[in-house]
Amino acid sequence: MDTLALIIRIALMLISILLVVVVLLQKTKSSGLGASFGGDTQSFTTKGKAASREAKLQKLTIVLAIIVGVLALLLTIF
DSSP: OHHHHHHHHHHHHHHHHHHHHHHHHSOOSOOOHHHHTTOOOOOHHHHHHHHHHHHHHHHHHHHHHHHHHHHHHHHHHO
16 A cells, blocks of 8 residues: 555656646746737747647646646545
8 A cells, every 4th residue: 555655656746747847838828018019920820830839738737737636636545
């Protein structure tokens, strides 16, 4: 039982670190005051690529958060 709890703790720490990294990789939702006055000069193709990357990061964030929650519940059970 102690070995299983140790494995869950290690997995929880690693996935938590990965979750922090994934969240830090995401761009902020607001681009500041410059974007509201047309300061954004990216082309539409780069916006599409960035949007798909952001969508993947958001999905990965949700999945990792669920895994962290499940591992935390498992750790309290064991």
